[in-house]
Amino acid sequence: MFDARFVRPQFPALSERYNGKPAIFFDNPGGTQVHESVIHAMTDYLTRRNANTHGVFATSRLSDETLDYARQAAADLLGAAPEEVIFGANMTTLTFMLSRSLAAEFGPEDEIIVTRLDHDANVWPWVMMAEDTGAQVRWADVDLETCTLDMEHFRSLINERTRLVAVGYASNAVGTINDVQTIIRWAKEVGAYTYIDAVQYAPHSLIDVKALDCDFLACSAYKFFGPHIGLLFGKREHLERLRAYRVRPAGDALPGKWETGTKNHEGMVGAAAAIDYIASLGATYGRASASASRREKLAAAWEVIGAYEYQLMDRLLTGLKTIPRVRIYGVTDRMDWDKRLATVSIRKEGLTPEALALKLAEENIFVWNGNFYAVSISERLGVEESGGLVRIGLVHYNTIEEVDRCLALIDRA
Template sequence: MFDVQAIRRQFPALQESFDGGPAVFFDNPGGTQVPQQVIDAMVDYLTRRNANTHGAFITSRRTDEVIDRARAAAADLLGAEQDEVIFGPNMTTLTFQLSHALAHEFGPEDEIVVTRLDHDANIMPWVRLAEDRGATVRWADVDVETCTLDMDGLQALITPRTKLVAIGYASNATGTINDVQTVIQWARAAGAYTFVDAVQYAPHGLIDVKALDCDFLACSAYKFFGPHVGILYGKREHLERLPAYRVRPAGDLPPGKWETGTQNHEGLAGVAAAIDYLADLGARYGNVAPDAGRREKLRAAWSVIGPYERMLMERLLDGLSLVSGVRIYGITSRFEWDRRLATVAIRKEGRTPQELAAALAAENIFVWDGNFYALALSERLGVEPSGGLLRIGLVHYNTLDEIDRCLRALERA
């Protein structure tokens, strides 16, 4: 049985009092809370291992071990090889870094496809690349009623001139899960690179870069219960061949050639601990052998997290449909709920998103308002001039009681 109360006890922030009462963390799409084992791992690094890399002394050797463990854990999370995993400050920085490395392959005859459903971090690096190299950007549109991609229109945009297709695994604003597998196949047939932004999907489902056959994929640990560290996957053939902007001692082989400067070592200790936390959930609640590897435990974790989050999402969507004046942006049909995450965007008649967020914050319910850097979507929906959207994001440590508390507060607002 999935014991959410036992899980919640592992998160110190969920036990904290804010202005005299407990908080409801529905700001998860912007960053999740972390379990105690992540905090312990980071404190342990700073206490017992704090040094730079590749030295002859013990704390340096311990740091090397921390980095190796983090890379092995991230490879298991993504289904990648360890030398295909690059660490950096965040997904945005890593994506700009990659766009610089790819730029020399683009010219005026080339085209890049981006979507209006994406976070700007998977749009502007490619727009800037196109501007620098004289390439053309093609925009895939969305259905404004369901906030889903116009797949026919997207397919038509991919031609022999297409050099790269950038797509999000899931929308950070509306929770839409995109059919990235199909888009990758279309791009592959045209000879184009594919870049997948998996930041929003990573806390909710198993990623398998080999099965997807994407060229590049990025995510961020602070979205899946870890610290602020970005992770980039790239096919080995690309990482070895592409020129990286680096200092000379970094070497010519990945991952070192891509990781400029000293990494966030305590953060990497936390990354490994966050992935182990998820694997522990699979070992405890999933149907997996005790001696199974971490990848199989992660697969088992999502097999139990998924149904629990689906239950939370149903409660939230059903409840929101009964709140007077509320409009849900995104998929609302029960028959299509497998195409969305428990990230829900709304507006309420008579209140701006900022006013709603402030009203909820006054009751210790934490949600986001605005465009969440999904600027193209906010503009396409026509809500950007009036404050964007209110976003409620659920993860597996949230509860039905918290959802009911939020619904009552929205009704009162």
């Protein structure tokens, strides 16, 4: 059994005190706390091997080795080849970068599908690309009762003119896990690209880009216990063919073709450390042996983490259902809880989302309020003009006791 008490001391922020009291971090969908190994790895890099790459001297060669290790770790996280993983500032920046390159292949006869459920980082880059190329944007709608994609409507949008389908693996606003496997299959039937936003899915479950057979997939390390840096997977055939906007010395070889200028070395090192931390849980608590591959350990880790987070989510959702005047947005039927993450958004009658978040913040329970950049679903639910939602996001370093304290305060608010 996974024991959060073992890992909590490994996250320095969890022992900090704010206004003289410890904090409960339920702001995780906006960015998780950082594991101590990440801090140590980044400090070690900046102290002992900080240099630009491909030089003949010691620190440069050490940098090359360190960054190769980081890229392999990222590839293991996603189930990709190392040269298919691009590092960048964040998922949003990487998506805008790729959209600029893809734009050369689009024109007025083409259609792009985006959804009302997605974070705007997987919506507006494509809307702006459509404005530049004359392509048409089609919006996949949602079931407002469950905050799930309307799959019948989605399927009706896909046709021979569809060139790109952009969809999130999981909603950062309401926790819905989307059936991306089916959507990718539909897109492939008409020869369309697929772009998957896995930012919210990555901290909770295993990603396998080969099994998905998606064309592109992006996530961010600061959502899975690492530093602020983004990762983009692209199929080799696309990354080699597409034109990258780069300086001449960058060359045409992958992945450097897509990583303009000097990379965020310490961020890459930190991302690798975060991935290794997750993998260590697979050997400590999961079914992976100490000699197993990193990928095998990651798979085992996500099984353990998923089971524990389900317990946390069960406690949270069950408790919220008993509190008068609270509305839960998203999947609420216990039989369907495997279709959602432990990211739960609510409103309480009589309080604006900001007022409720402030009441929790007064007791050092950190939650987000607003639309979380998922503007379309906030508008579709009719809550945008009145302050959006309150979002409670759980990860494996949270505890049942923290959930109970949060529930009690929501009840009294």
